[in-house]
Amino acid sequence: MSGTEKTKAHAEQAKGKAKEAMGRMAGNDRMTAEGHADQAKGNARRTKEDIKDTFRH
Template identity: 70%
Template sequence: MSGTEKSKAHAEQVKGKAEEVVGRAVGNERLTAKGQADQAKGKIRQAKEDVKDSFRH
């Protein structure tokens, strides 16, 4: 996995987790859902890069 894509995926997951936690703390369902969606996007991006890496080796 390229370093930049890996860091983007990780940053997206961290950002999503933070949004989810803040959303739950303040009772904002929309922010909680957005955080969960961002986490999912980060995990998908990471999985995509893992598949690309498996074909390179």
């Protein structure tokens, strides 16, 4: 996995976790859902890079 994409995936996952936690604390369902979506984007990015790495080797 390229370093930049790996970093982006981790950052997106962390951002999503933080946003989800803040949404839960504030009782804001929309923010919680957005945080969950950000985590899913990070997971998708990571999976995409893992698949690319599998075919490279």
